[in-house]
Amino acid sequence: MFEPVTIKDIAKALGLSTSTVSRALRDTHEISVATKKMVLDYAKEIGYQPNPIALSLKERRSKSIGVVVSEVANSYFSQAINGIESIAYDRGYHVIISQTHESYDREVVNVQHLASRSVDGLLVSLSSQTNDISHLKQLHDKGLPMVFFDRVAEEINTHKVIANNEKGAYEATAHLIRSGYKRIAHLTSSSQLSISIERLSGYEAALNDHGLTVNANYIKHCPHGGMIYEETESKIKELLALDEKPDAIFVAGDRLSTGCLxxxxxxNISVPGDMAIAGFSNSDVLDLFNPSLTSVRQPAFEIGKLATQMLIQLIEAKYPVEEFEKKVLDTELFVRHA
Amino acid sequence: MFEPVTIKDIAKALGLSTSTVSRALRDTHEISVATKKMVLDYAKEIGYQPNPIALSLKERRSKSIGVVVSEVANSYFSQAINGIESIAYDRGYHVIISQTHESYDREVVNVQHLASRSVDGLLVSLSSQTNDISHLKQLHDKGLPMVFFDRVAEEINTHKVIANNEKGAYEATAHLIRSGYKRIAHLTSSSQLSISIERLSGYEAALNDHGLTVNANYIKHCPHGGMIYEETESKIKELLALDEKPDAIFVAGDRLSTGCLxxxxxxNISVPGDMAIAGFSNSDVLDLFNPSLTSVRQPAFEIGKLATQMLIQLIEAKYPVEEFEKKVLDTELFVRHA
DNA sequence: AACGTTGTCGGGAACGATTGCACAAATTTA
DNA sequence: TAAATTTGTGCAATCGTTCCCGACAACGTT
Incomplete structure (x- = not known):
């Protein structure tokens, strides 16, 4: 069942050699127009489709790029993926998506799997549990093109595309301060993630610039990034148990923001009555939330596009690229139920 | 750059033939333990990774399955994808996801692309704009294993996995009726989609069973399934412009439900004060919606798992399968702000 | 008439891995 | 001791495609 027609079948049927058929199909100049037409017509008639597997073997490239994200069921990533696909398909690349579910082990397995499937390059956003990046460093050292987006690994010298997390965090925190809140906590993901570090930094800068002090007790990490409800709940309860209970929280992640609500x-704690919240989120139904959430929105689609353009540039570079850049895109603050 | 080590390199380095190395790596009994150990050790030392592309070419299968959905940024599909992956990876299959964005043209392109990439089988949920399914029928006739889920094509004789849409729709509509609403409208996707037909049927059955008549003016189709805000808005305005304005709406899709809200x-129309709503949705943050939405939830993860199991069974079947079944899984009704 | 061009085309190796067959050496059996 | 069997390994074909070399016409040039 399912016998695809090959170049050999055409050659045999037409009394030609496979080389001639191949050349005719690729429209080489050294084939007569008559032969070319004959081959093309017959190929169309029997529905010839070139076998990309054979191509990949010969060319040693698969014309596909691997994407490593934590969850597709995350507005930020699904929007980024749309950006990735919009570029990739135009350039003739196939996109293979894999999810880590914020697990380091799954990240390692997925990366190995993608590499062994001969992807031509990798677009990576680290899982929240990833500390050791040797599985990526090893592949990068071997020459596999790689671009990081969102959660980047500073130790690997390659292109990176991120949102201006520090500025976004600053603006959200400043907004809470301007709204009159003084005891602003910070709920974030794993401490080692680049986005956590940058957002924490923006949060601290906003506090400092407005004459507030940074209270270490107000900063809580959720290593699973909001994937586990109980984890988020227990961190919030820790905040509520403090003597000087916070009156607002700046939340540093999409899942974390909704988990928080x-x-x-x-x-039964009223928001923003008892506790105000502002957080990073790319959900497009935030207006429907009760209460609606003041949010920092990242240009996810654009980030995906940019990262893909840079990756394809690396893949198709004639000579090894030595100069790498980090692109930083601005976020947008959406103030709701001001 | 990036020169992967092949079986030949091992053979040359160890003074063996490629066949011996191949057999040693696959742990065949006809290779001496000494040679086997030597090969295995050396392979591990230089980090040998078998080339799956070469395998695919030889075995004429890629150990990968293609998934065709409308959007990954849709709770139902992202959950279904998680179910698909949970089975696929266990069975050694790779999952390639493609999005149609509810466009027929993109569906055709994606399906062709997947087929030419030699996927071993296809998991398909039709786009809302798909009427003609010849692109799938042709591949199915050629012998490409295929399983439909959610939005199925009845004309193609293969396995299908769906939720009990009719029953789910009946329950949601009946709930609205029991809550005292009498003029219940129905907002749904394209009329030709299987899920639309089944949900409409459940809606009508509920009305009939409770002594209400079906009013054709109360049934509105959104061919883009909620992807285009203006389309949803105009359909709702049509409902609001009716002489006998509906007092409730049963919505038949995830995007459509949130779009509706x-x-x-x-x-500035109060829900459920001026208009009550119940709808299909798999979002896990519905509780945060204002007002929260009474919803019909599909067992998306389970549907994904089942569909994948059935597809792999088709792929690995020794003899062509002639008997196909349609699995129907029950939905769950979540009553909110009763 | 001998030679160089040009235009068309075929042969065969290569990509990386598997596998049926052949064949030598080692071992067992008659 | 000769024959038969087992054991371990290599050769070569195969999957579908591309591409480097040549082959061999039909020309045009000296």
Missing amino acids: SVFKNL | SVFKNL
Whole structure:
């Protein structure tokens, strides 16, 4: 069943050699127009489709790029993926998506799998549990083109595309301060993630610039980045148990923001009455949330596009690229129920 | 750059033939333990990774399955994809996801692309704009294993996995009726989609069973399935312009449900005060919606798992399978702000 | 008439891995 | 001791495609 027609079948049927058929199909100049037409017509008639597997073997490239994200069920990533695809398909590249579900082990497995499937390059956003990046460094050292986006590994010298996390965090925190809140906590993902570091930095800068002090007790990390409800809940309860209970929280992640709202709803704590919240999120239904969430939105689609353009540039570079750049795109602050 | 080590390199380095190395790596009994150990050790030392492309060419299968959905940024599909992956990876299959964005043209392109990339089988949920399924029928006739889920093509004789859409729709509509609403409209996707037909049927059955008549003016189709805000808005305005304005709407899709809430919010129409809504949705943050939405939830993860199991069974079948089945899984009704 | 061009085309190796067959050496059996 | 069998390994074909070399016409040039 399912016998695809090959170049050999055409050659045999037409009494030609495979080389001639191949050349005719690729429209080489050294084939007569008559032969060319004959081959093309017959190929179309029997529905010839070139076998990309054979091509990949010969050319040693698969015309596909691997994407490593934590979850596709995350507005930020699904929008970034749309950006990635918009460029990739135009340039003739196939996109293979893999999810880490914020697990380091799954990240390692997925990366190995993609590499062994001969992807021509990798677009990576690290899992929240990833500390050791040797699985990526090893491939990068071997020459596999790689571009990081969102959660980047500073130790690997390659292109990076990120949002201006520090500025976004600054603006969100400053907004809370301007709204009159003084005890602003910070709920974030794993401490080693680049986005966590940058957002924490923006949060601290905003506090400092407005004459508020940074309270270490107000900063809580959720290593699973909001994937586990109980984790988020327990961190929030820790905040609520403090003597000087915070009156607002700046949340540093999409899943974390919605998780946060869920927790407060379940604890019957009124937002923003008892506790104000502002957070990073790319969800497009935030307006429907009760209460709606003041959010920092990242240009996810654009980030995906840019990262892909840079990756393809690396892949198709004639000579090894030595100069790498980090692109930083501005976020947008959406103030809701001001 | 990036020169992967092949079986030949091992053979040359060890003074063996490629066949011996190949057999040693696959742990055949006809290779002496000494040679086997030597090969294995050396392979590990230089980090040998078998080339799956070469394998695919020889075995004429890629150990990968293609998935065709409308959007990954849709809770139902992202959950289904998680179900698909959970089975596929266990069975050694790679998952390639493609999005149609509810466009027929993109569906055709994606399906062709997947087929030419030699996927071993296809998991398909049709786009809302798909009427003609000859692009799939042709591949199916050629012998490409295929399983439909969610939005199925009845004309193609193969396995299908769906939710009990009719029952789910019946329950949601009946719930609205029991809550006292009498003029219940129905907002749904393209009329030709299997899910639209089934949900419409459940809606009508609920009305009939409760002594209400079906009003054709109350049934509105959005061919883009909620992807285009203006389309949803105009359909809702049509409903609002009716002499006997509906007092409730049963919505038949995820994007459509949230789109619906957005429209009412923008029109300053109170839900459920002025208009009650119940709809299909798999979002896990529905509790945070304002107002929260009574929803019909599909077992998306389970549907993905089942469809994948059935597809792999088709792929690995020794003899052509002639008997196909349609699995129907129950939905769950979540009543909110009753 | 001998030679160089040009235009068309075929042969065969290569990409990396598997596998049926052949064949030598080692071992067992008659 | 000769024959038969087992054991371990190599050769070569194969998957579908491209591409480097040549082959061999039909020309035009000296």
